[in-house]
Amino acid sequence: MTRRATLAGTTVSLLLILAIYFGSRMLRDFDSALIPYAVATIFLAFGIAYRYTVWVSAPGARRLFKRGWGSLFSAENFRKAPTALPKMIATYLGFQKFLGARSHARWAAHQLIFWGCILAAAITFPLTWGWFTFTSGSGAGPGYEMRVWGIKVLGYDSSSIIGWLMFHGLDVAAVLVIPGASYFLWRRMKDRGAMTGQRFAYDLVPLIALIVISVTGLLLTFSSIFLHGGGYEFLAILHMVSVVFTLIYIPFGKFFHIVQRPAAVGMQLFKYTARQKDEVFHCRRCDTPIDTAPYVENLEATMRDLKLDFAQWAEYCPRCKRELRGNAYLANVKKGFK
Numbered sequence: 001m002t003r004r005a006t007l008a009g010t011t012v013s014l015l016l017i018l019a020i021y022f023g024s025r026m027l028r029d030f031d032s033a034l035i036p037y038a039v040a041t042i043f044l045a046f047g048i049a050y051r052y053t054v055w056v057s058a059p060g061a062r063r064l065f066k067r068g069w070g071s072l073f074s075a076e077n078f079r080k081a082p083t084a085l086p087k088m089i090a091t092y093l094g095f096q097k098f099l100g101a102r103s104h105a106r107w108a109a110h111q112l113i114f115w116g117c118i119l120a121a122a123i124t125f126p127l128t129w130g131w132f133t134f135t136s137g138s139g140a141g142p143g144y145e146m147r148v149w150g151i152k153v154l155g156y157d158s159s160s161i162i163g164w165l166m167f168h169g170l171d172v173a174a175v176l177v178i179p180g181a182s183y184f185l186w187r188r189m190k191d192r193g194a195m196t197g198q199r200f201a202y203d204l205v206p207l208i209a210l211i212v213i214s215v216t217g218l219l220l221t222f223s224s225i226f227l228h229g230g231g232y233e234f235l236a237i238l239h240m241v242s243v244v245f246t247l248i249y250i251p252f253g254k255f256f257h258i259v260q261r262p263a264a265v266g267m268q269l270f271k272y273t274a275r276q277k278d279e280v281f282h283c284r285r286c287d288t289p290i291d292t293a294p295y296v297e298n299l300e301a302t303m304r305d306l307k308l309d310f311a312q313w314a315e316y317c318p319r320c321k322r323e324l325r326g327n328a329y330l331a332n333v334k335k336g337f338k
Contacts (some may be wrong), residue, residue: 004057010048016045024130025150036240037128047251048259055260059305065263067298071270072197084272093265105183112180113210120173126245134166155251169219176305181210206254209246216242283317285324290317 020038023223024030030038058063078085091097096114126132126148131148133147144163146154156162165172185207188198198204216239223232250256274280274292281293290296303311313321 002054005050005053008053009046012049013042013046016042023149026175027130029133029147029150030130031127034128036244037124037247040244041125041128044247044250047248048256051251051256052259055304060302063298063305064267067267067270069263069266069272071266074273085269088265088268090270092263100163106187109180109183112176113184116173116176116180116214117210120170123169123173140297142159164233168221174217177210181207181214185211202254206246206249207244209249212242213246240318249264267295281315283320284315285320286317288317290315 020030021027032318049080055061083241096107096110099110102191131149133150135145135147136143142158142163144156144158144166145152146166154162156166158167188195188203188207216235219235220232220239223230223235271292271294274294279293280289281296282289299314300311303314316324
């Protein structure tokens with residue numbers, strides 16, 4: 001398993017290196033000042049491929065992977081429910097409506113972090129790899145051109161709204177991330193339920209890293225506009241260190257669920273198509289609907305793969321499980337004390 005994961009990580013890293021080389025037109029558009037960021041993304045690619053390979057090697061994850069991605073790329077599912085996949089990608093992956101059922105505040109904070117990070121990644125990664133370049137036709141502005149792989153795709157005035165957004169897109173992302181990450185950090189320190197099982201490195205470090213990246217990024221803009229570059233070099237190094245650390249940390253920390261989530265969307269589609277066929281499994285004891293029959297069968301198979309000798313419990317609703325356990329305790333344990 002380790003050898004396979006290492007091979008997967010190495011392959012993905014090499015493919016990214018080739019993509020950087022050719023995407024930057026043989027490094028002609030590559031900015032040498034961004035080498036630390038580019039190297040960090042290569043380590044990120046290796047870590048994600050390595051961790052993902054290890055993850056799907058486990059019986060439960062492997063079954064989730066096969067069922068989830070099989071449903072995502074199923075021609076039959078697309079033919080019978082062509083709008084189901086786009087809808088689930090938007091609601092489950094994009095807007096995460098399932099979080100709103102738990103807490104509106106948590107949902108809002110998660111949305112701020114999610115879209116802030118998406119915006120930051122969409123800007124930072126292509127720039128780091130040399131895929132995007134911004135040049136001035138006159139050498140001094142105000143007219144600028146945005147080029148993708150050397151091809152002009154957009155021209156804009158630096159003093160326009162588009163120009164402001166182009167130059168301050170990362171500031172917008174930081175403004176989104178800071179309140180979201182701060183809320184979760186506050187909740188981790190105040191909410192007893194969240195504090196019970198939290199770990200500093202796993203739960204708190206990612207939030208602190210996001211805040212440090214966002215604050216130092218905003219301070220870079222503040223320094224260049226209001227302080228005439230005062231302290232810029234120190235802030236740039238601090239920002240770079242925090243970004244590089246976070247990119248390397250992502251595959252081995254809490255943020256790895258970002259990579260896992262698409263497979264969960266596939267599982268939701270898998271359950272949705274089963275409901276459309278009216279394949280609903282009912283509790284063996286009270287006949288209450290539990291879930292879709294294919295999902296229950298998948299869960300039982302996973303439990304057997306893990307050598308758990310109580311797979312049949314998946315065939316009962318939560319209430320019946322509690323009653324059966326209580327009756328078993330009463331019959332086999334409590335009565336023995338008489």
